[in-house]
Each structure stands twice: as structure tokens, then as C-alpha cells.
Amino acid sequence: MQEIKNTIAENFAGPASKLGSHQFKLDDCPDLSGKVAVITGGSEGIGFGVAYTLLKHNIAKIYILSVSKEVVEGAKDAVAKELGQDKADRTVWMQCDLSDWPRVKQVAEAINHDTDRLDILVNNAARGIMTAELTSYGVDRHMAVNHMGHVILTSHLLPLMKETAKQGSVVRISNQASNMHTKVPSDIKFASLDEINKDLGPNEQYGRSKLAAILYARYFDRKVTRNGHPNVLMNATHPGFVSSKQSRTDIFEAFPLGGWAMSHGLEPFKKDQFEGAVPTVYGVTMTDKSGQYICAPAIPEAGSELSQSEELADALMELTRKVVRDKVRSEPAGKGSPFDDLVLH
Numbered sequence: 001m002q003e004i005k006n007t008i009a010e011n012f013a014g015p016a017s018k019l020g021s022h023q024f025k026l027d028d029c030p031d032l033s034g035k036v037a038v039i040t041g042g043s044e045g046i047g048f049g050v051a052y053t054l055l056k057h058n059i060a061k062i063y064i065l066s067v068s069k070e071v072v073e074g075a076k077d078a079v080a081k082e083l084g085q086d087k088a089d090r091t092v093w094m095q096c097d098l099s100d101w102p103r104v105k106q107v108a109e110a111i112n113h114d115t116d117r118l119d120i121l122v123n124n125a126a127r128g129i130m131t132a133e134l135t136s137y138g139v140d141r142h143m144a145v146n147h148m149g150h151v152i153l154t155s156h157l158l159p160l161m162k163e164t165a166k167q168g169s170v171v172r173i174s175n176q177a178s179n180m181h182t183k184v185p186s187d188i189k190f191a192s193l194d195e196i197n198k199d200l201g202p203n204e205q206y207g208r209s210k211l212a213a214i215l216y217a218r219y220f221d222r223k224v225t226r227n228g229h230p231n232v233l234m235n236a237t238h239p240g241f242v243s244s245k246q247s248r249t250d251i252f253e254a255f256p257l258g259g260w261a262m263s264h265g266l267e268p269f270k271k272d273q274f275e276g277a278v279p280t281v282y283g284v285t286m287t288d289k290s291g292q293y294i295c296a297p298a299i300p301e302a303g304s305e306l307s308q309s310e311e312l313a314d315a316l317m318e319l320t321r322k323v324v325r326d327k328v329r330s331e332p333a334g335k336g337s338p339f340d341d342l343v344l345h
Helices: 002-011 014-019 045-056 069-083 101-114 141-166 179-183 202-225 245-254 259-265 273-285 310-327
Strands: 036-040 061-066 091-095 120-123 171-176 232-238 293-295 299-301
Touching: 036 045, 036 141, 045 061, 045 069, 045 120, 045 273, 061 069, 061 101, 069 091, 091 101, 101 141, 120 141, 120 273, 141 171, 141 202, 141 232, 141 310, 171 202, 171 273, 179 202, 202 232, 202 310, 232 273, 273 293
Parallel strands: 036 061, 036 120, 061 091, 120 171, 171 232, 232 293
Antiparallel strands: 293 299
């Protein structure tokens, strides 16, 4: 019976969340004075809900990585009106398309030079349930943005986060996952670029990238947290059904007719951006564990059998390293890749 209650709490809005076996509210977020965060996609949707909450609880600075400056400015205005100009001025916008991997590395290096600490990293931005598409590098856009771009960002910020942890802080990283990770084919191997470029269908494309978010967290737990850095934690989260641009608008790109069920039919039951932010805020401010799949509001779940496979996680991360290294080559030819030194842990 509790399993059924948890499923309802994890996915739906309002009083449903109170049915969950593990509770957490945004007001439970601790004081974050002196801490620094990075949030991808922090200017709208769940990302904005997370950024707003961290600012409300006195975080010193947030680097917001997103494509659109206009959207960030709108979000900053909203924060200024509700929390005050001082809080709004604690945000720093950095233009970043996560499919542009050299730019991701450049942004990470800029952050490393601008701050002497990093306590929180929220890997939130994502391509939603949409049709298959390749990036300019010839890589499935869901995997390139939702997973590989975040791996590059995390890897280049990791030395700073390890140093912050050495100073006595608990550093927390959150990957935005989804229960859609259960929709992928059972024979997935993460064995080659050809495999991840195979068009599985919109739900499966999205779900595969969300499976990667969980596998990455569990890989990180083994390779970093339990390998000498106990205060550097990474978890994956599932926010539930959230009313966002992805569920209201982007869904029609993949399902011109069927998208109405998601965009309108489920709208009364969806969470708003703040309810959707709850498990992420919990994951980056409260949890003392790593390698978990945390469902709303703060319920640790096992996830699918595939998401628990160490062998699959290792294959994913080795393929990630290979694809990123091989697809981005320096000029002139023969000079290798700027990611030859990509360190995943």
C-alpha cells in the first residue's frame, strides 16, 4: 500500500505529496549563507524554482547557465520583485548551450576563475520528449544535452568542488532524471555511438538520457564519493509531472495530436515549478548520501534494474568519454581533442 502512496506522491501535485514515506518541503531548506551554486536551465521551470529557493535561503551566488539572456532577465526581475534586488544581484548569467561542448568547457573554466568555492551543482537543463535529432557533431541531441554536456560541465568543475569539500563543506550535485528511464529497451548496452544515435521514439529517446542521469550518479558514487571524497555527493532526482514548457509546448513537436493529453488533460494534476523543485532542493541541500535516485518529495527509490547495473554505468561513461573526445577535434588537424584530458572522476 505504501508503494502505491509513494507513486502518487512522487508524481502528482497538491496534497498527494503528503502520502509519501519521506517528506521534505522547500521551507525546510537550511540557511545557505556563504555557499555558491551552479544551475543549468536555472531561469525557467524547475530550474527557476530551485534558484528562487536557494536565493530565498541566503545563498551567496548562483551561476545560471542558459541559452537565452531575455529569459534570465525576466527571472531576475521576478526575484527582485519578490525577494529584493540584493537577492537578484546574486545571480550571474552565463550563455551556454549544453550541446556546444567547447563552450561548456569554457564556461566551467570561467566559473573556476571567478569563485574559490562551489557547494552546489544542479544539472537540470534538458531536451524534453521530442523527436530524434543529431547535433552538429553527429550525436543524438537528447544524450548530447541531457547527459554528455552535463558530464563535461561536472568534470571541469570537479576539482573546485573537491577543494571546497576539503575545507569542511558537503558538496552536492543533482542530476535531473525521470521515471521515464523505465521506458528504454531492455537490451540497451551503451556500446557505440551508432547505438545511441538509433531513433527509439520520443519517449524512449528522452528516457534513455534520463537513465544515463541515474547511472552517472551511481558511477560517481563509486568512483568519487566512495573513492576518497566522502563529502562530494551526486544523486539523481525525479520531480513528477510538472507544468513546464516541456509538458505544455515542446510535447507537440513529437505528438502533434496526442500531446493534448499531456499539455491539457493532465494540467490540473501537474505540479508547478516550485513543487517540481522539491526533490532537487532536497538533493542539493540536505541529503547525506550519494548515488541515490530520489523521487518527490524526498523518497529514495531503486529505479529500474538497468539503472542499478554497474556494468552498464561503466559502459555509458566510457562511451561518453570516447564520443566527447573523438567528436571535438582541435585545429589544425592532428593536434588531438580539447577533451583528451577529460577526467570523469
